[in-house]
Amino acid sequence: MLKEPEKIDLDVFDAIAHLPPAPVLLVASGNKEEDWNVTTVGMFNVFSMFPVVVGVGVKTSRNIYRLLADSDDFTINVPQSNLIKAVEICGKESGLKKNKFKEAGITPVKGLRVKSPIIKECWLNMECKKLSSAKKTHAEKVAAVHSGEIDIGDHTWFLAQVAHTEIWTNYDRSKSLLYWDGEYRLADKLVKGKEE
């Protein structure tokens, strides 16, 4: 007979680290081209489906925090595994005094509906308008989130509606990077398909 697995107490930080992996994203922002910069972000969530409201959690110490706070918009760009170096650079270096696009070898391109740039080399781009600058909707009123910024602990959540999305025609979403407790992985193992 198989023995039942035993359970032990776990430190809360270890428990967080043991959660399943989440996407790692490149978030870009800036009202003017000379201000544009980019940072690696793992704290991402979808807060509403109708309307679509997404959010990124950023520490106030980050340069991107200043850009996000001063801008009406930002972009969420999904990197594939070939961009791992860029993800590491944007997740380590400060954009305070340097253009991280140049340093990471990625190309900012003017967004269609936002002032912030999208990243050419990422397979999926989402142009996001902070809730404060979007027209208030019923869902926003119900959520009582009018400012588009919520301070929670050491992270501020910037909430936004998605104004425009772009995707490669030949994408393979399973090649997107996932971040898990200091390691990068791919989500390419299918356990059960839609039709199975």
Ligand SMILES: Cc1cc2nc3c(=O)[nH]c(=O)nc-3n(C[C@H](O)[C@H](O)[C@H](O)COP(=O)(O)O)c2cc1C
């Ligand atoms: C995989 C990964 C995920 C990260 N996720 C976040 C995050 O969700 N929020 C955050 O504030 N910083 C996050 N960071 C840290 C910032 O990307 C890092 O401090 C960066 O250098 C900040 O740059 P900036 O000062 O130019 O904004 C992450 C770093 C890595 C490598």
